Amino acid sequence: MKNKKLACVALAGVMAVSVLGGCGGSKSGGGRTNSDGAKVVTIWSPTDEPAIEEWWAEKINAFNEEHKGAIQLKREAIVRADSYAYEDKINAAVTSNDLPDILYVDGPNISNYAADGIIVPIDDCFTQEDLDDFVESIKIQGTYDGKLYAMGATESSVALFYNKDMTDAAGIAMPDKMEDALTWSEFGEIAEKLTTAEVAGTNIIMDKGEGLPYVLEQFWISNGTDFVSEDGAKADGYVNSEKGIQAAGFLNSLIQNGYANVDPMKQEFHNGKCATMLGGSWEVATLEQSFPDMNWGVTYFPVADNGGINASPTGDWAACITKNGDREAAGDVISYLMNKENVTSYAQAIAKLPTRASSYDTLTEYNEYPRSLFKEQSLNTGHPRPRTPGYTVLSPGFSEAMMNIFTGADVKESLDQLAADFDSNYQKNYAE
Numbered sequence: 001m002k003n004k005k006l007a008c009v010a011l012a013g014v015m016a017v018s019v020l021g022g023c024g025g026s027k028s029g030g031g032r033t034n035s036d037g038a039k040v041v042t043i044w045s046p047t048d049e050p051a052i053e054e055w056w057a058e059k060i061n062a063f064n065e066e067h068k069g070a071i072q073l074k075r076e077a078i079v080r081a082d083s084y085a086y087e088d089k090i091n092a093a094v095t096s097n098d099l100p101d102i103l104y105v106d107g108p109n110i111s112n113y114a115a116d117g118i119i120v121p122i123d124d125c126f127t128q129e130d131l132d133d134f135v136e137s138i139k140i141q142g143t144y145d146g147k148l149y150a151m152g153a154t155e156s157s158v159a160l161f162y163n164k165d166m167t168d169a170a171g172i173a174m175p176d177k178m179e180d181a182l183t184w185s186e187f188g189e190i191a192e193k194l195t196t197a198e199v200a201g202t203n204i205i206m207d208k209g210e211g212l213p214y215v216l217e218q219f220w221i222s223n224g225t226d227f228v229s230e231d232g233a234k235a236d237g238y239v240n241s242e243k244g245i246q247a248a249g250f251l252n253s254l255i256q257n258g259y260a261n262v263d264p265m266k267q268e269f270h271n272g273k274c275a276t277m278l279g280g281s282w283e284v285a286t287l288e289q290s291f292p293d294m295n296w297g298v299t300y301f302p303v304a305d306n307g308g309i310n311a312s313p314t315g316d317w318a319a320c321i322t323k324n325g326d327r328e329a330a331g332d333v334i335s336y337l338m339n340k341e342n343v344t345s346y347a348q349a350i351a352k353l354p355t356r357a358s359s360y361d362t363l364t365e366y367n368e369y370p371r372s373l374f375k376e377q378s379l380n381t382g383h384p385r386p387r388t389p390g391y392t393v394l395s396p397g398f399s400e401a402m403m404n405i406f407t408g409a410d411v412k413e414s415l416d417q418l419a420a421d422f423d424s425n426y427q428k429n430y431a432e
Contacts, residue, residue: 239398
């Protein structure tokens with residue numbers, strides 16, 4: 001067993017003794033108090049839109065009033081200057097042993113932090129009734145090695161937005177049933193038909209960081225493979241398999257044929273510069289509020305030819321308790337943040353899918369198109385990103401490989417290198 005893995009196992013053993021099941025009664029960890037003797041629980045999470053910042057201020061004030069003299073909740077909102085700046089700050093805090101009590105992390109990073117002993121299990125923060133109310137995808141995302149390490153208030157989904165004026169003018173009718181979702185070939189033909197000198201046929205690049213694996217992994221899954229093996233230990237034969245090469249080749253054809261831009265302008269679809277877009281569920285609110293005159297629609301995530309699997313992205317930021325946190329007090333905070341009322345209000349404020357099924361009783365807008373389409377995908381075709389401690393190598397490696405492919409590099413060679421880098425890192429740091 002590798003040295004790093006030995007260290008992780010040893011740390012996990014210490015935690016198992018001190019945590020006594022997560023939230024259920026341990027007072028170890030943390031130790032910070034204010035002048036009144038109340039435990040101070042600090043949260044790190046990324047800065048967000050004004051409505052979300054207002055939500056945080058309201059909920060923190062409410063929690064502190066309810067727990068006055070016992071727990072004081074504080075939050076540090078951290079600007080994500082680029083795709084990995086937030087993660088860099090976490091890594092620095094790990095090195096300096098200065099982590100907060102509660103850390104919000106993007107879904108695929110949970111496995112890495114759990115394997116490295118940075119976060120601890122939170123199974124006991126929730127009753128079975130609570131757990132049954134959370135959608136399956138968010139529980140899968142937060143689970144590593146059979147234990148729950150994170151829980152989030154919102155889920156996400158991606159579908160194909162289209163400019164209805166452009167599709168109508170071209171005589172294109174988009175599917176309104178999941179079983180009729182566009183195949184890759186049909187998607188490519190539509191992108192070709194809608195491409196003009198001024199308008200790209202589609203947009204497949206959400207961003208050049210985490211947005212690439214988040215969105216594009218579904219092309220691998222729909223084609224019957226994935227980035228890595230089910231146990232998260234191996235990429236060779238998966239991301240670079242024949243089916244994986246087919247997926248990357250199809251995406252590359254959209255770029256090389258001029259149907260999609262490798263450097264799309266900001267809000268390319270919203271500004272009428274592309275006819276279709278692989279976009280997130282949150283774009284519905286953006287289009288409704290900021291582009292009220294635009295005539296648009298949304299249809300299901302495209303599927304591979306010849307019987308491809310219906311697949312769509314899921315995953316979002318989730319709360320974890322760190323190894324430095326006060327597990328009892330931090331557990332009380334997580335239980336509070338993830339109760340039904342707060343999950344519902346947070347999902348409403350951020351315009352994303354809630355993770356509690358019961359929240360849909362209140363958020364009835366998800367019963368109506370177009371939000372109903374994202375709800376349908378989230379509940380039926382959603383796949384979280386790979387649960388592997390090697391994701392910190394996989395994600396930037398995939399983004400780099402795809403950008404190299406889009407700018408002329410060989411598809412197979414690029415994916416082979418990605419697979420080799422991932423497997424080498426996993427064997428060095430995590431393999432038994």
